[in-house]
Each structure stands twice: as C-alpha cells, then as structure tokens.
Amino acid sequence: DHTKSYEFTVFLIKGNIKTPIAYTRGQVLSIDYKYILRGFSDELGKVVLQWSDQTYIFTETERFLLETTPPHVPQIITDKSVIVFDKLQPETSYKFKVNVRDVNGILKTPPAEYFIKTLPQEDNNPTDLTAIVVSPYRIDLEWKAAPNANCKIMTYSVQCTSHPGIPFTTTNTRFIFQQLLPQTLYAFSVHSQKADGTYYPGAPKVEKITWSPYTYSPRDVTAIPLGPTSIRLSWTAAVESYRTPTLYKVVTNSDKKNAPTTDLTTIDIQNLSPSMDDIFEVHATQVDDSLIMPGAEQMTRTPEIAANNPIH
Numbered sequence: 001d002h003t004k005s006y007e008f009t010v011f012l013i014k015g016n017i018k019t020p021i022a023y024t025r026g027q028v029l030s031i032d033y034k035y036i037l038r039g040f041s042d043e044l045g046k047v048v049l050q051w052s053d054q055t056y057i058f059t060e061t062e063r064f065l066l067e068t069t070p071p072h073v074p075q076i077i078t079d080k081s082v083i084v085f086d087k088l089q090p091e092t093s094y095k096f097k098v099n100v101r102d103v104n105g106i107l108k109t110p111p112a113e114y115f116i117k118t119l120p121q122e123d124n125n126p127t128d129l130t131a132i133v134v135s136p137y138r139i140d141l142e143w144k145a146a147p148n149a150n151c152k153i154m155t156y157s158v159q160c161t162s163h164p165g166i167p168f169t170t171t172n173t174r175f176i177f178q179q180l181l182p183q184t185l186y187a188f189s190v191h192s193q194k195a196d197g198t199y200y201p202g203a204p205k206v207e208k209i210t211w212s213p214y215t216y217s218p219r220d221v222t223a224i225p226l227g228p229t230s231i232r233l234s235w236t237a238a239v240e241s242y243r244t245p246t247l248y249k250v251v252t253n254s255d256k257k258n259a260p261t262t263d264l265t266t267i268d269i270q271n272l273s274p275s276m277d278d279i280f281e282v283h284a285t286q287v288d289d290s291l292i293m294p295g296a297e298q299m300t301r302t303p304e305i306a307a308n309n310p311i312h
Contacts, residue, residue: 005106024107037098037112041119046086051098051112062100065107069095077101090202091120119202123147124192126156126173129204135293136182136213141175143204146192157191157199169193182213215239216292218248218265218282223300228274234266235296238284249291251281261285275304 010022039049051064066076066083070092073085088094095115100108126143133139146154157167158175162184168175180186187207191199220236238246249259250267260267272278283295 005104035100035112037096037114039096039114039116041116045088045090045118046084047088047094047096047116047118048082048084049096049098049114050082052081062102065099065101067097069097088118090118093117121202124154124194124200125202126154126190126192126204129188129190129206131186131188131206131208133208133211134290136211136217137180138176138178138293139180139186139188139208139210141177141188141190141206143173143190145173155193157193159189159191161185161187167191180210182210185209211292212239213294216246216284217294218284218296221280221282221296221298223280223298225300225303226268228303228305229270229272231269231272231278231280231300231302232266233269233280233282233298235282237265247285249283249285251283251291251295253279254281256291272302274302277301 008024009020011018012021013019035051037049037051039047041047049066063077063079064081066078068085072088072094076083093115094117095113097111097113099111102108124146126146129141129143131139131141141158143156148154153171156170156173156175158170159167160177162177162180175190177186177188185207186209187205189203189205191203193199216238218235218238222234224232224234226232233250235248247261247263248265248267249256249261250269251259252269252272260269269278269280277299278301279297279299281295281297283291283293286292
C-alpha cells in the first residue's frame with residue numbers, strides 16, 4: 001500500500017536468541033508514480049546526473065539519496081535534482097541509484113537507476129588546461145600537448161562561450177582571447193582534431209571570470225609639475241590593495257623597460273625634457289612583475305625653463 005510506510009528489522013538468530021542488528025523504514029510508490037534518472041559524460045572523469053518526475057513537481061521537503069557503484073563516491077543526500085561528479089575513474093562503468101527521501105527520512109521505492117561508462121583516457125587530447133586572467137579584457141589559455149603529439153602534429157580547436165559555435169584552431173599550446181567583457185564568466189574547451197575535422201572525446205575544460213576594470217588597477221592619476229624636468233604623480237590605490245600589497249610601475253612615454261616601481265601612491269619622475277608633453281601610465285603589477293591592464297593614464301606638459309634659471 002503506497003499510502004503506508006513500512007518498518008523492517010534484521011535479526012541475528014543464535015539458538016533461541018534473536019538480536020536486532022539493522023533497522024530501516026520505507027514506502028512504496030503508487031503504480032502510476034515514475035521518476036527517471038538521466039546522465040551524460042562530456043569530459044574525462046566527469047558525469048552529470050539529472051533526475052525528474054513524470055507525474056508531479058518535487059517539493060522543497062524532499063531530499064534525494066544518491067548511491068554509486070563502485071563506491072568511488074560516498075552516499076549523498078541532497079535537495080538538488082542535478083549533480084556533477086568530476087573525479088571519477090576513466091573508462092569505468094558506474095551504476096547510480098537515486099531514492100526519494102521524505103522529510104521523515106523514509107525512502108520511497110523503487111529507486112531510479114542509471115548506468116553509464118566514463119570516457120576513456122584519450123592520448124590524443126591535451127591535458128592540464130589552465131586559464132590566466134591577464135586583464136579585465138583578456139584571458140590566456142595554456143595546456144600541455146597531447147601525449148601523442150610527439151608522433152604527429154596536433155591541431156587543437158579552442159572554443160569559448162564568448163564566441164559560440166566559432167572554434168579557433170592552433171598547433172601551439174597557448175591561445176589568447178582578447179576584447180572580452182569585464183567581470184564576465186567564460187568557459188573554454190580545447191579539443192584535438194581528427195583528420196576528418198571531428199573531435200576526440202573528453203576535451204579538457206576550464207572557467208574563469210575576468211576582472212573588474214577597477215579592482216586591480218589604480219585610477220585618477222594627477223600630475224603636478226615640480227620644475228622643468230620633474231613631475232610628481234599621485235593616484236588612487238587599486239581596490240584590492242587593502243587585502244593584497246600592491247606594487248605599481250610607472251611607464252613614461254611607453255618606456256616599460258625603465259619604468260620605476262613603488263608601493264606608494266605617489267612618485268616623482270625626474271630627468272624629463274622641459275616644455276614637452278609626457279604620457280604617464282600607472283599599472284599594478286602581478287607576481288611575475290608583468291603589468292595588469294589597463295593602467296591609469298595621465299598626460300601633462302613640463303614647464304619651460306625660466307630665462308634666469310638655467311639648468312646645469
């Protein structure tokens with residue numbers, strides 16, 4: 001009777017003595033009740049499961065008990081109807097079983113079951129895909145060449161959610177995406193191409209969010225002439241500088257090689273030419289000393305040399 005819950009006890013019997021050793025409760029489903037479990041695997045070691053009800057909408061009181069065989073994943077109790085496993089064994093057959101679990105912890109039976117085999121390790125695919133945010137508008141992708149790349153020249157197809165349906169191809173292990181939007185989540189995948197233009201399964205994927213243009217960059221640069229050959233620059237610190245000590249580089253007239261570094265928000269620039277327009281860029285720097293783009297910019301003109309104050 002699907003309207004009733006049932007209690008089950010397992011006894012250990014020794015002689016005339018019965019000792020209870022296990023207990024559970026359960027509830028059968030009505031004959032017209034059905035829910036289904038679906039899944040797919042689109043990259044190495046990953047399975048996405050989704051379960052749904054054919055007769056009614058799950059309420060907020062239900063939970064779901066998920067069991068996996070082989071037990072590479074512990075039992076999971078969740079209120080979500082979609083779950084992702086991303087550290088499964090490659091080329092392994094898995095059985096997933098889901099029971100609806102009501103607010104009292106009673107499991108409704110029968111469970112929904114799904115069988116799937118994870119993707120095999122593919123020696124033609126790249127590995128260790130990483131995304132590096134360079135600026136609010138740029139993300140660099142890097143990866144290790146496919147293990148079979150020493151046997152043949154591999155062509156990689158690089159895809160990004162900012163350019164849906166438009167793959168970019170390269171034979172290198174690095175690709176740069178520019179002109180992105182600030183504070184935007186981008187997902188990338190790198191496929192190895194077969195000779196017929198199709199892809200090997202199990203491509204690596206990675207996600208990154210571009211920076212805010214104001215988070216890691218200084219702003220509001222001001223310039224005060226100190227004399228015909230020197231300028232004092234000041235700026236507002238990067239927003240993130242209160243959490244992470246920030247070093248700034250000041251580039252004068254695009255001369256990045258000789259740009260001075262400071263941890264302050266002011267600096268005096270010397271040895272300028274009198275009566276000249278100079279462009280100053282202030283950039284926060286990354287751990288590897290590279291410049292975070294964009295920087296804050298200011299153009300100013302040094303004063304003329306006074307007739308009674310020659311420069312020696």
